[in-house]
Amino acid sequence: MLLKFVKSREFFLFMFIVVFSLAITVVNPNFLTVENFADLLKSFTVLGIFSLGVLIVLLSGGFDLSFTAIAQVAQYVVVYFFVEYEVDNVFFAIIATMVIGALLGLVNGVIIYYYHITAIIVTIATNSIYIGFLYVITEGELLYDIPESFSFLSDTKIFPMVNASGAEVGICVGTAFWFLLCILVHLFIKHTVLGRSIVAIGGNQLSASRVGFNICRTTLFIYTFVGAMAGFASLIQCAVFQSVVPNSMVGHEMEVIAAVVLGGASVTGGRGTVLGTFLGVLLFAVLSNGLTLMKISPFFYQIFTGIVILLSVSVNALQDLHRKHSQVRVQVKED
Amino acid sequence: MLLKASQITKRYGGVTALDHVDFDMEKGEIHGLAGVNGCGKSTLMKIIAGAEHQTSGKIYIDDEEKPPYSPAQAMKYGIGIIYQDLSLFPNLSVFENIYLSRVLASGSKTVRSAQYRAGVEEIIKELGIELDLDATLDELPIAKQQLVAIIRALFNKTRLIILDEPTTALTTQEIEHLFGILKTLKAKGVSFVFITHKLTELKEVCDRVTVFKDGHLIGTYKNDETLTIGAIEKAMLGKELTYKHYDSNSNPDKVLLEVSHLSKKNNFKDISLTLHEGEVLGIAGQLGSGRTELAKALFGAEPADSGTIKVDGKEVDCSSIHSSVESGFAYVPEDRLALGLVLAQSIRRNATICSLKRLSGLFGVLNLKLYKELALRLLDELKVKYGLVSQPISSLSGGNQQKVVIAKWLAINPRILILDSPTVGIDVGAKSGIYDTVHEKAKEGMGFVFISDELPELLSNCDRIAVMSHGRITAVCNTSDLTEEKLQQIIAQ
Numbered sequence: 001m002l003l004k005f006v007k008s009r010e011f012f013l014f015m016f017i018v019v020f021s022l023a024i025t026v027v028n029p030n031f032l033t034v035e036n037f038a039d040l041l042k043s044f045t046v047l048g049i050f051s052l053g054v055l056i057v058l059l060s061g062g063f064d065l066s067f068t069a070i071a072q073v074a075q076y077v078v079v080y081f082f083v084e085y086e087v088d089n090v091f092f093a094i095i096a097t098m099v100i101g102a103l104l105g106l107v108n109g110v111i112i113y114y115y116h117i118t119a120i121i122v123t124i125a126t127n128s129i130y131i132g133f134l135y136v137i138t139e140g141e142l143l144y145d146i147p148e149s150f151s152f153l154s155d156t157k158i159f160p161m162v163n164a165s166g167a168e169v170g171i172c173v174g175t176a177f178w179f180l181l182c183i184l185v186h187l188f189i190k191h192t193v194l195g196r197s198i199v200a201i202g203g204n205q206l207s208a209s210r211v212g213f214n215i216c217r218t219t220l221f222i223y224t225f226v227g228a229m230a231g232f233a234s235l236i237q238c239a240v241f242q243s244v245v246p247n248s249m250v251g252h253e254m255e256v257i258a259a260v261v262l263g264g265a266s267v268t269g270g271r272g273t274v275l276g277t278f279l280g281v282l283l284f285a286v287l288s289n290g291l292t293l294m295k296i297s298p299f300f301y302q303i304f305t306g307i308v309i310l311l312s313v314s315v316n317a318l319q320d321l322h323r324k325h326s327q328v329r330v331q332v333k334e335d
Numbered sequence: 336m337l338l339k340a341s342q343i344t345k346r347y348g349g350v351t352a353l354d355h356v357d358f359d360m361e362k363g364e365i366h367g368l369a370g371v372n373g374c375g376k377s378t379l380m381k382i383i384a385g386a387e388h389q390t391s392g393k394i395y396i397d398d399e400e401k402p403p404y405s406p407a408q409a410m411k412y413g414i415g416i417i418y419q420d421l422s423l424f425p426n427l428s429v430f431e432n433i434y435l436s437r438v439l440a441s442g443s444k445t446v447r448s449a450q451y452r453a454g455v456e457e458i459i460k461e462l463g464i465e466l467d468l469d470a471t472l473d474e475l476p477i478a479k480q481q482l483v484a485i486i487r488a489l490f491n492k493t494r495l496i497i498l499d500e501p502t503t504a505l506t507t508q509e510i511e512h513l514f515g516i517l518k519t520l521k522a523k524g525v526s527f528v529f530i531t532h533k534l535t536e537l538k539e540v541c542d543r544v545t546v547f548k549d550g551h552l553i554g555t556y557k558n559d560e561t562l563t564i565g566a567i568e569k570a571m572l573g574k575e576l577t578y579k580h581y582d583s584n585s586n587p588d589k590v591l592l593e594v595s596h597l598s599k600k601n602n603f604k605d606i607s608l609t610l611h612e613g614e615v616l617g618i619a620g621q622l623g624s625g626r627t628e629l630a631k632a633l634f635g636a637e638p639a640d641s642g643t644i645k646v647d648g649k650e651v652d653c654s655s656i657h658s659s660v661e662s663g664f665a666y667v668p669e670d671r672l673a674l675g676l677v678l679a680q681s682i683r684r685n686a687t688i689c690s691l692k693r694l695s696g697l698f699g700v701l702n703l704k705l706y707k708e709l710a711l712r713l714l715d716e717l718k719v720k721y722g723l724v725s726q727p728i729s730s731l732s733g734g735n736q737q738k739v740v741i742a743k744w745l746a747i748n749p750r751i752l753i754l755d756s757p758t759v760g761i762d763v764g765a766k767s768g769i770y771d772t773v774h775e776k777a778k779e780g781m782g783f784v785f786i787s788d789e790l791p792e793l794l795s796n797c798d799r800i801a802v803m804s805h806g807r808i809t810a811v812c813n814t815s816d817l818t819e820e821k822l823q824q825i826i827a828q
Contacts, residue, residue, distance in 0.1 A: 192445050193438060200435065203426035210386075210422045211436045212407045270426035328601045330625040332806035 007319075009264035012312060013279040017286055024290035031293050034161060035169040041178075042154065044285040046237045046249075048178045048278070050256045051263075052185050053229030055277045058260055059189070060222045061202040061269025063119040066108060066127035067256075068249040070227050071234035073130050074100040076138060078235065079244045082147050090149040090235075097231035104130060105227020109220040131250050143244035153177070154239040174236040181229075186274040198222060202269030255305075259284050262309050264316075283308065336398055337362045337495060337526055338383065338414070343392035345378050352378045355392070356552045358545060360495055363524045365517060367541035367558070369534065369571050372733045372760045374547040376530060380497050383528075384416035385409035410440065413494035419503065421484045425473035430455060432472050433487045440491070451490075458489050461523075462516055478509040485516070489525070497528040502536060506623025514540045532760050533788065534564045546570040572763045578795035579770070584613035584777040585798045590648065591782040592751050594633070597642030602628040603806040606642070610751065615773060615783040617797030617814070619790065619826055625806035626786050627669060630753045633784070634666035635659030646750055663750030665689075667740050667757055669786075675740040676728050683710040683724040686739050690746045713742040718768055734765020741772065752776070753784040758792065770796055790819050802826055 005011055024031045050067060057064045074097040082093060108126055112119045157170035189195040197213045198221075209215050238244050263280030265272025287308070288301050338360040345353040353375045360366055368376040381387040383394065388403040395401065396412050404412070423432050434451040452468075459466050464482060472480060481501060488496045502510045517527055517540060529541060537544050538558065545555040546567060553570045556562050569575045592610040597603070603625035610616050620626045632639040635656040644653050644662075651662035668674040676685055687694065687710050694709060695701045710724055717738040721731060728736060737757060744752060754773070758766045773783055773796060787793050793800055794814055802810045802825050810825050 190446075193443065196431070196435065196438075196446055200424050200427065203424035204422070206420070207422040207424055210406065210418075212410075212439050270424070326601070329628055330602050330623055330806040332601065332604045332625070333804070334604075 009312065009316065010273065010276050010279055012315060013263065013276065013283055016308070016312075017279065017283050020283075020286055020290060024286070024293055028293040031290065033163075035163055035167075036289070036293075038157075038169055038171050038175070040285050040289045041175045042172050042240065044281055044288075045172075045175045045178045046233045046240070047252075047256055047259060047284070048281045049181060049229055049233035049236065051260050051277050051281050052181055052274070053226035054256050054260045055263075055265055055272050055274065056185070056189075056198060057119075057222050057226050058257075058265045058267060059202045059269065059272050060198045060218070061205065062112070062219070062222060063267070064105075064108065064123045064223065064226050065120060065253050066123040066130060067105075067226050067230040068251070068253050069127040069130035069134075070101050070104045071230040071237070071249050072246055073104060073134050074098075074231040075234035075238050076134055076143070076244055076246060079143050079146060079238060083143070083145050088147040088149045090147075090152045093147070093150060093235055094232060097235045098228040099231070101227035101229070101231025101234070102224045103227070105223045105225070105230070106220060108227070109223030112223065113216055113219040127250070127253075131247075134246050138246055140246055142246070144242070146238060146242050146244070150235065150239040151242075152239075153236050174239065177232075177236070181232075182274050182278055189274065194218065194221065199270060202266075202271070204270075255284070258305065258309055262312055336360070336395070337364075339395040339398070340379065340383060341393045341395070343379060343382060343389045343394070345375075345382065345387065346390045351550050353382075353389075354550045356547075356550075358383075358552065358555075360526050360528070361542075362494075362526060363521050364542045365521055365527045365529055365540055367537040367544040368528060368530045368547065369537060369544060369567055370547035371571060371762055374571075375550040376545075376547045377499065378550075379547075380416060380499065380528060380530065383409075383495075384414055384497055386416070407440070410436070410491055410493070413492060414497070415488040415491060415493035415495070416497040417481075417484045417488060417499065417501065419500050421480055423472055423480060423484055423487075425471075427472060428468065429466060429470050429472055429475070429483055430468035432483055433468075433490050436487065436491055455486065455490055458486050462486070462519065464516070477504045478506075478512070481505070481513070482516070489520070494524070495526045495528070497530075499530050500532065501529070502531055502533065507621040508623075510536070510622075534567050537567065538562070538564060548573060574763060576763045576766060578791050579767070581770070581774045581796065583798045584774065584780075586612040586614075586780070591646065591780075593645040593648075595643050595645075597629070597632065597639045597644065599628065599632055599637070599639040602632070602637070603639075603803075606808055608801055608808060608811065610782045610784065611798075612780045612782060613777045614799070615777055615785055615797045617793040617800035618784060618786045618803060619793055619800055619822060620803035621826065622788075624803040626803045627755055628806075629803070630666060630755050630784065630786060633659065633751075633753060634664050636666070660689075660747075660749070664753065665744035665747070665749035665751070666753045667737075667744065667755060669755040669759070671733075671737055671740050676736060678729045679727055681725045682714070682719075682721050682728050682731065682739060683707070685728045686710045686713045686724075686742050687746065689743045693747070709746060713746055714739070716745075717742045717772060732762070732765070734761035734768070737761055738765060738768065738772075741769065745772075745776065749781065751782045751784065753786070755786045756788060757785075758787070758789070766792075790822050794819060794822065804828070 030036055053067055054064065077100055078093055078096045108123055111117060111122050153174040154172055156173045157168060158173060158176050160168045160170045163169045189199065197208065197218050200213060201208045201215060201218055205215065237249065259280040260277050261267060262283065263276035265277065284305060287304050291298060291301055336359055340358040343353055343356045356379060358379060370376045378387065382389050385404045385406040385408055393400055433455050434448060437451065438446055455468065472483065501513065505513065531537060541558050543555055544558055544567060546553040548571060589612040590609050591612045595607045597606040606629055618626045631637040633653060635653045635658055638654045643650055645651065646663050652658040653662060672678065687706055690709060694706045714721060719735050719738045721735065728739060757769055777783060785797055794817060797814050800812055800814055800817065800822065801808050
């Protein structure tokens, strides 16, 4: 059991994060402070919540490239109307962004299931359509007038602490939501029939339908879920940046998918854990923040993330190759 | 009576897949089904398992008539089917694979697996096998995975388990083990339908054998001393296959292929053999003896670790399929559907797939005229029966498909053609057509390595037969010195 864990992707990532953190701390001791860690987590909360949706879709053997466009639409619509009608309630806003996201995701799911079109193609198309409509209708106009209550997500701290200079530091509510969602999604995947059906479909869809899983309902759920997560993430994003920029998130899909894959999820489906995904995102966060603190040009960030992904998948690939090579096909009689 | 199917007919459009078939199952019986591909046996089993519905006819379970039902309903009746692909989940644990369908059937929204543990462990204990419930399924060898599928069926309280070609991917020991388990379960009152291409297995394990041909049920026979394999074969094929005697075309003065000390870890060891021009060299041996692995090594698909391969006296490189083909090898694989054909593509494209380089000119542009001519010539030469060359290859019968696989390689005139079980599951006409082609080409000097389970086939076609066991060649005999019994003895040693 212990050996299995030591060989796991999660352990590899964890060790990598520890080693890298120590290295950064040696160069810049400011790294290991509550303030810095809270900031680092806050700036990666949006990616973290996106990644939970992506994990679910990858687990099922599907794919989604439209979630950032969904996020942009949900964010714009909610902020625009909440300002227009002077509704200043963050909880309504959370529900509204998630519902809009869920509906747009459901559209993906319906097309993918009923027309049997590859998910990657469908979501490339809907990505263009969603974001295209947003540009056309808004003419690319930015929104700076964000309802005040939204800052609850980005500025309110749970368990606030006071640092040396008297400022309040700690984990913000948005980040706390991310952690909570991680736990909920983990429990959902592990202990509910719907969660297991997602994993089973990702392992072998034909087997799943023969055993009696409802493929239709599960597929629709998966894409709806990605949409809902995207909607929620978008609200935190606008709270953090205090603005709505129609193209602030599109184009970053690959970074999210990379983090999930780094966390051990398989793009062919059936494999992946919440812990791995969380560590994948955390590693990205530590890399990004660490390079800044070590005064290395942020341009190196992309190169580093690329190398880390290659390294971590190579470890698994080598294990597989070794296993394949040492597999006994024939009981060869020795002399 | 556990199950009785009466006057079952199934039509797909205008095609009749089953024509007024009667079939029944007793409690605690192993009932074998035989017939060539497309004879209707799988269709009947799908109807019994609820995956398809009959056009007409009635099904009685425990002497009670049941309207057409779904697979889930079939499970409630205690009927389960284990398809050839096993329908398991490679990414889940063994334990979860076993209990998952039970959770679904219970209608619960959450999974509480602990309650299933004792039940599953008890089944494993009853079967007297070892199984790591917490291992991920794809870590297990295929034989163990099959046991998982059976345990899953038992855990679902299945009384009638339909096994669709369960022995195809198993070694001899594994097959023996499986048969032992089937017999144990039979004694406890579980019934099995056992579908196989290997008639010896029917004889060994079944209580009754039912034979299908062209959608008709030819007969159900009690498996006693009076039932011979020849009789089953005759019922399957409509006529008895007579093996011709072919004159040898082997030229003993010219060594075409010389393999020395070829080894591959966990596959085969120290293989040395020669093949003369125009010779047909048979390879006999049980599944798991290393014969297919040797063929794959010669073809470069899974290259050997050490040893030399010489063609026409010159050492050649067989480290990849590309270089093996360049060296003059061609390979007709055992699993023609998965490895030999591109099923969705047309007959013509499949037939010419190996020759595209020869058919194209400047900048790799295909010469359509040559391409079309070659396809017609090949299909004609092998006497393939087809409608239009542009139809998908999947529209052909198994025998004609196999002829296309052979044709595509003959098109590039290989020096050595390796045939791995080339006649499994195909009809008599196509079989003798393939034998004739082999000997025509041998006359032209082509060498053949002919792997087969069917000893009469080897004895009729080969000049010499090498016997493999445990990854080694244990004997090489001249066919003229052999009889079927003698060969059987050598293989069993």
